[in-house]
Amino acid sequence: MIVEASDTGLAELEHSHVRFADGLALECGITLPSLTIAYRTYGTLNPARSNAILVCHALTGDQYVAERHKLTGRPGWWELMVGPGRPVDTNRYFVICSNVLGGCMGSTGPASPRDDRPGAEGVAAEPWGTDFPLVTIRDMVRAQKKLVEHLGIERLFAVIGGSMGGMQTLEWAATYPQCVFAAVPIAAASFHSAQNIAFHEVGRQAIFADPDWLGGRYWETDRTPARGLAVARMAAHITYLSEQALTRKFGRRQRPDHDAPLDAAPLGSALFGEMFEVESYLRHQGSSFVRRFDANSYLAITRAMDYFDLAVEHEGDLSAAFAGTATRFCIVSFSSDWLFPTAQSREVARALNRVAANVSFVEIATDKGHDAFLLDEPDLHRTVAGFLTGCAEHAGLIG
Amino acid sequence: MIVEASDTGLAELEHSHVRFADGLALECGITLPSLTIAYRTYGTLNPARSNAILVCHALTGDQYVAERHKLTGRPGWWELMVGPGRPVDTNRYFVICSNVLGGCMGSTGPASPRDDRPGAEGVAAEPWGTDFPLVTIRDMVRAQKKLVEHLGIERLFAVIGGSMGGMQTLEWAATYPQCVFAAVPIAAASFHSAQNIAFHEVGRQAIFADPDWLGGRYWETDRTPARGLAVARMAAHITYLSEQALTRKFGRRQRPDHDAPLDAAPLGSALFGEMFEVESYLRHQGSSFVRRFDANSYLAITRAMDYFDLAVEHEGDLSAAFAGTATRFCIVSFSSDWLFPTAQSREVARALNRVAANVSFVEIATDKGHDAFLLDEPDLHRTVAGFLTGCAEHAGLIG
Numbered sequence: 001m002i003v004e005a006s007d008t009g010l011a012e013l014e015h016s017h018v019r020f021a022d023g024l025a026l027e028c029g030i031t032l033p034s035l036t037i038a039y040r041t042y043g044t045l046n047p048a049r050s051n052a053i054l055v056c057h058a059l060t061g062d063q064y065v066a067e068r069h070k071l072t073g074r075p076g077w078w079e080l081m082v083g084p085g086r087p088v089d090t091n092r093y094f095v096i097c098s099n100v101l102g103g104c105m106g107s108t109g110p111a112s113p114r115d116d117r118p119g120a121e122g123v124a125a126e127p128w129g130t131d132f133p134l135v136t137i138r139d140m141v142r143a144q145k146k147l148v149e150h151l152g153i154e155r156l157f158a159v160i161g162g163s164m165g166g167m168q169t170l171e172w173a174a175t176y177p178q179c180v181f182a183a184v185p186i187a188a189a190s191f192h193s194a195q196n197i198a199f200h201e202v203g204r205q206a207i208f209a210d211p212d213w214l215g216g217r218y219w220e221t222d223r224t225p226a227r228g229l230a231v232a233r234m235a236a237h238i239t240y241l242s243e244q245a246l247t248r249k250f251g252r253r254q255r256p257d258h259d260a261p262l263d264a265a266p267l268g269s270a271l272f273g274e275m276f277e278v279e280s281y282l283r284h285q286g287s288s289f290v291r292r293f294d295a296n297s298y299l300a301i302t303r304a305m306d307y308f309d310l311a312v313e314h315e316g317d318l319s320a321a322f323a324g325t326a327t328r329f330c331i332v333s334f335s336s337d338w339l340f341p342t343a344q345s346r347e348v349a350r351a352l353n354r355v356a357a358n359v360s361f362v363e364i365a366t367d368k369g370h371d372a373f374l375l376d377e378p379d380l381h382r383t384v385a386g387f388l389t390g391c392a393e394h395a396g397l398i399g
Numbered sequence: 400m401i402v403e404a405s406d407t408g409l410a411e412l413e414h415s416h417v418r419f420a421d422g423l424a425l426e427c428g429i430t431l432p433s434l435t436i437a438y439r440t441y442g443t444l445n446p447a448r449s450n451a452i453l454v455c456h457a458l459t460g461d462q463y464v465a466e467r468h469k470l471t472g473r474p475g476w477w478e479l480m481v482g483p484g485r486p487v488d489t490n491r492y493f494v495i496c497s498n499v500l501g502g503c504m505g506s507t508g509p510a511s512p513r514d515d516r517p518g519a520e521g522v523a524a525e526p527w528g529t530d531f532p533l534v535t536i537r538d539m540v541r542a543q544k545k546l547v548e549h550l551g552i553e554r555l556f557a558v559i560g561g562s563m564g565g566m567q568t569l570e571w572a573a574t575y576p577q578c579v580f581a582a583v584p585i586a587a588a589s590f591h592s593a594q595n596i597a598f599h600e601v602g603r604q605a606i607f608a609d610p611d612w613l614g615g616r617y618w619e620t621d622r623t624p625a626r627g628l629a630v631a632r633m634a635a636h637i638t639y640l641s642e643q644a645l646t647r648k649f650g651r652r653q654r655p656d657h658d659a660p661l662d663a664a665p666l667g668s669a670l671f672g673e674m675f676e677v678e679s680y681l682r683h684q685g686s687s688f689v690r691r692f693d694a695n696s697y698l699a700i701t702r703a704m705d706y707f708d709l710a711v712e713h714e715g716d717l718s719a720a721f722a723g724t725a726t727r728f729c730i731v732s733f734s735s736d737w738l739f740p741t742a743q744s745r746e747v748a749r750a751l752n753r754v755a756a757n758v759s760f761v762e763i764a765t766d767k768g769h770d771a772f773l774l775d776e777p778d779l780h781r782t783v784a785g786f787l788t789g790c791a792e793h794a795g796l797i798g
Contacts, residue, residue, distance in 0.1 A: 191651065192651070193642060193645075193646060193651075194642070194645035194646045194648075194649045194650055194651065194675075194677045195637065195640075195642040195645045195646070197651070197675050197677050197678065198633075198637045198645060198677050198678070198681055199634075199637060201633070201675075201677070201678040201681055201682075202630060202633045202634045202637065202681070205626075205629070205630050205633060205681075205682070205685070206605055206608070206630045208626075209605070209608070209609065209626035209627060209629070209630055210608065211610055227604075227607075227608035228608060230604070230608070231601060231604050231605045231608055231630065234597075234600070234601045234604060235598075235601045235634050238594065238597045238598060238601065241594075243592060243593070243594040243737075243740075246592075246593035246594045246597060247592060247593045247594075249593075250593045251593055252590065252591070252592075252593065252596070252708060275702070275705065275706070276593075276596050276600075276705065278593045278596050278597050278600070279596065279597070279600040282597055282600055282601070282604075283600075283604070286604070303674070306674065306675065307674070309651060338642075338737070341642075
């Protein structure tokens, strides 16, 4: 294994990372000759190496969970949850967060130089692009496992994540049950539903439809399929909110320049302009996203989510995926989440109950929709803090 | 008023129509110098001219409600509801359906030649395109009113429609209460919600993002923004179904060529291909739609829906829009419709109750989502047939 620093990721940004020269054999049968995982840690690993919490990020997240983002300059995406005195308390726990396999913030993904065939001497390898093999949630977890081992950690005290991060959390518990003392899958499910696949497909088609995508070879030019990726982000963003949240935030409020009476609307502007505030908000969501995300990564990661189905190896019996587990589970859903509705979390809880697992299940009443896991939800933070503290007592981390 | 036949619409198709040389003054303050309304009728107008039912179509519908479509060759879009012996019984009623103002199946819309300025002699006028003025649901209804008067009908026995057709139905009852004996708004609402505006905006952005849209001037070329329009249709189509319907129809079933084990997936195909059947279905929905719809019409009509809010003229008091109404209402919603949820129909029913209107409200239990109004829903058809028969007795149409 070779650890080295190099320039990777969007905008030639350097990210702390580890490179595994032995690569990773993927579920699809293809082996990545080498594997780079970009990651951040917070807090201190205790001498017993028993206080590590792995935070798994969602589709468009990354490793900058509790610090200013290197590229965007914005606060860490989960500073409400992770930090000193926060539910995932970095004064007590050693927190690890890595960019997922297939991502674009330093870990191996479609934008990484392909190393599966010899290149001409002195010529930089071209990126994988759309030749990047299909990765799965399990592949992401197996890459994280290599990182965790590299850090000298045999067993994680906890794995936690929302949305796709919750899928990884469940996959960790199913694939490495001995290595996960506690698991907190939030706003997640054991499989991706037909409706969710359909929304992802709309996003992918929006990217494919952008001529600047160039069949995935946009990296050969100075262009990116920004318009298609922005439309994908806009469609997805609606699914992260709730009708109530959109109504509360925007309702039918019109843009200031459209607050004039209808008959003052200038000829021709009607079909183009931003008429409602919700439109302006969505357009901003789309345009800011494309500056920090790679389109081919978006394709790869949505595919990984679509493919996720923990029960498929067990003839549809989800409980078999967790047979004999000693992991303690805290499953959290949000009442207004229609992307990963409570019923899907309840299904996971029931499957765990059937194998007599140690599981608690909390549905948090909120009108904020799927995105609630990222937002200021005191009930969520109390739930996670309480669960982790209880587990820490059981694990002997606190006396 | 001049009535003439001419070639209009997609693919130079000829549609039965009436042309009003006196045009139409729109709510936005602009007057269309002339107005063409393409329409179809079924059944026979009785001597008292009292048995007419106006059917209002939805966003992507048209006037071919109960006959093979001239362009697509497919059956009429509401043959389950309208025809001999059907709930809207053409043996008993004279049924009218017109293409909406702003549409693309023969009525005045963005693809119509603009006639608001003198053209060079002998040169065909260019289409309105994105200079087509903002039209509203009320403008659509006022255009229909001209058609109904042209047909010599003073009062409609009934107005019926689903989705945007239900919006028009409500607008008819509010704007011309004396002219509507009975109204059947199905799967509709008195305003377009923030979430629905947001979904429309995604579709519009997908069209804007297509370079073949050419700022709306694609009619100058032989191209159309087909990819953008297809993405818009795909995003919208998801909202017409329900999670249950998608799960029932497709679940996580994979395409035959992807039914092989994961490790047989060929390198590189993963990010592009249709993996799941729901994707193939959506792609088909997108690609077949673009052959029958004009992108600028899609922009115009989605804008009209977004703008719809019956209460806005009454300081938010919806009941004031119906004060003193003598119209009989039958309001229908579907339990799994999340685009126009039951709560929004119930709000209309309550507003009507507050002004002591004659209103019945039916929520039909179905897992088919918003699209249920177009599908084989026996409870829907029984409800409409029963309501219309009862009204026909009250109106003296049957003894």
